[in-house]
Amino acid sequence: MATTTSTPEAILEAVGGPGNIVSFTHCATRLRFELHDASVIDKATVEKIPGVMGAVPQAGDRYQIVIGGAVASVYEQINNLPAMKAAGGSGSGSGGQTDADVKAAARAKARGKNALVDAFFEYLSDSFRPLLPVLLGASLIIAGEAICEAFHLINTHAENVDKPATLLFVDAMFRSVFYFLPVMVAYNASKKLKIDPWVGASVMAALLTPEFLFLSSQEFKDKGVTTCVHNAAINSDLCTVHVAGLPLQLNGYGGQVFVPLLMVAVLALVYKGLVKVVPDNVQMVFVPFLSFCIMMPVTAFLIGPLGVWIGNGLGTGLKLLNDTAPIIFAIIIPMVYPFLVPLGLHWPLNALMLANIAPNSPTGGKDFIQGPMGAWNFACFGATAAVLLWSIRDRDREMRQTATGALFAGLFGGISEPSLYGIHLRFKRIYPFMLVGCAVGGIIEGIGGGVKTGTFAFTSLLTIPVFDPMVLYAIAVAAAFGTSFFLITTFGYRTKEERAEALAAAGVIEADAAAASAAATATAPADAADEPAAATATAADEPAEAPADEPAEEPKPALEPGAVTEIVAPLAGTIMPLSKVDDPVFSTGVVGQGAGISPADGKTIVVTAPAAGTLAVAPDSGHAYGITLDSGVEVLIHVGLDTVQLAGKGFDVKVKQGDRVTAGQELVRVDRKTVEDAGYSLTTPVLITNTDKFASVEVIAEGEISPDAPLIRVTAPES
DSSP states (O other): OOTTSOHHHHHHHHTTOGGGEEEEEEOSSEEEEEESOGGGOOHHHHHTSTTOOEEEEOSTTEEEEEOOTTHHHHHHHHHTSHHHHHTTOOBOSSSSOOHHHHHHHHHHHHHTTOHHHHHHHHHHHHHHGGGHHHHHHHHHHHHHHHHHHHTTSOOTTSOGGGSOHHHHHHHHHHHHHHHTHHHHHHHHHHHHTTSOHHHHHHHHHGGGSHHHHHTTSHHHHHHTSEEEEEETTTTEEEEEEEETTEEEEEOOOTTOSHHHHHHHHHHHHHHHHHHHHSOGGGHHHHHHHHHHHHHHHHIIIIIHHHHHHHHHHHHHHHHHHHHHOHHHHHHHHHHHHHHHHHHTTTHHHHHHHHHHTSTTSTTTTOBSSHHHHHHHHHHHHHHHHHHHHHHHHTTOHHHHHHHHHHHHHHHHHOOOHHHHHHTGGGOTTHHHHHHHHHHHHHHHHHHTTOOEESSOOOOSGGGGGGEESHHHHHHHHHHHHHHHHHHHHHHOSSOHHHHHHHHHHTTSSHHHHHHHHHHHOTTSOTTOTTSOOTTOOBTTOOOSSOOTTSOOOOOOOTTSTTOEEEEEOSSOEEEEEGGGSSOHHHHTTSSOEEEEEEEOSSSEEEEEOSSSEEEEEOOTTOSEEEEEETTSOEEEEEOSSSGGGGTTTTEEEOOOTTOEEOTTOEEEEEEHHHHHHTTOOOOEEEEETTGGGSSEEEEOOOSEEOTTSEEEEEEOOOO
């Protein structure tokens, strides 16, 4: 394995990459994967990865990779890998949330109760999302033309006959995307509804052919075949031609998005109905043929005009608001966008933007939504830049990597999702400051009378020239960026507690954190950093205070050469050898040596801390507790086997990660019936996870054991 490959990268590669992951969670010691195909994993290769303690294949295509106490950090690092972000994230569960987790949770909370609404937004999203890269590419070509026009090198507003061939060719490069957008949307929408996407694309393409366009030609108008009436509401001519005796309204469908969305919804019903009635051996021919015969006329005569009117109506309504109260409109858009994007509710606005830039739209091919949207995007990027500055100041390598990638994607790609899901939704302090930046940018645009553009542009540094007036837009987005950046740089994006935890996790304030923990322990003097913890029992069992003329040897910390320390049982029950625990992760000793305890009879199982220390692991599910004892011994108490699947049901948790605990303090109360009814074992492994630091780890009890009775003896090497 290449030495340049990090542990998270090596693990992701070993499980087959993001595309092979169905779901991804972790518990107290291991990464848990559900895969499309677990056969691609080579167990020996996985176990050679630095930091991996073991690999455990599970039933079906589930797989577990044992990490130990660093599992939460490795889980976060895997989810923050560019490959995982590009795939949209696959993680779920406790211990940190991926981009997809945040998005799914927000959607479930906001609109999970209505399946039809949920399906509608997913339909919109999946019809447009695959087109974002080509829309971005086309918008950059337009931005290049705008820059050249600003220096009077070209004139993009000239008639085609007056343009040089080079400029016409460059125009064709970006117009290919926008003109044939209905075909692309139809293709994606058909895939979403699980019908042949080429059938959907072909139906829509019929309205873009030279033959269909010729129906609106001057030749047909001169012959009287096509008649046109001027419509003042949309400031355009409405033309009609009679086909087979029926009136057909002629529209320009280039750039339309509502028409293909409506058409495919109807086509899916027709197509699936034909599949049921047409014999299998002729479906390849007759299902597309009959779909064309039905849907091409229906689209041309009914759905096409209806879709155009819907798009025009929505565009006209928003244009009226923008014309009558531009400052209100310019503030509303950037203020609501930070909430629409996480919920997936921004797609209707994206559809309106595309409808507005269509040549025959009531807005004259100009969109007025993207300008205010730019204020939100740059406020978002300003917040990310401030987080990057903080991460550099705090030497927080993980956050620095996340913020750097997100800021680059934002400023040069106009993509807000890496910032939003990777940073902003994780820290509650960011949103209020970011919203102030949104408001400032919107107010500036509103006071200036609004900003428009003639293309669908990702609001990045590279596309500033496509907005008109460019200077007003540039000032507005700079103000939005600067406001968010200043506020978060000044006031921070984390609480004091969150920052302290992050710095400690990064090893930046390890000594300070240790001193703070010692100072917080009421039973120890302030300068007792080198003293043994009072709650740690030793085999010598020396008296706490010896006569002055016969001083007793002080008990040693567990990691001091030759020290012998006993760890007591955290619950009542029957001891079993670790090898008998029905989980290979524990029974093989890969996590550490120790014993299993089958809890004593009773409705409630009470688990307590074996000695004073700090909770390094304490997930919300309540199923596991990793305690770094003051003596230096690291203890893992795993309450039951696979009980992480209960997600906290039946577990009354009394503590949280980072808490100081004392000997005998309750960690959790477990309802036996809830766990057993769910089919999970209550066998509780008690392990010494830093076994490798000791000369021996012995189980010193057998049979029945009560809480606080000696269970495990650890002996440090002599030197």
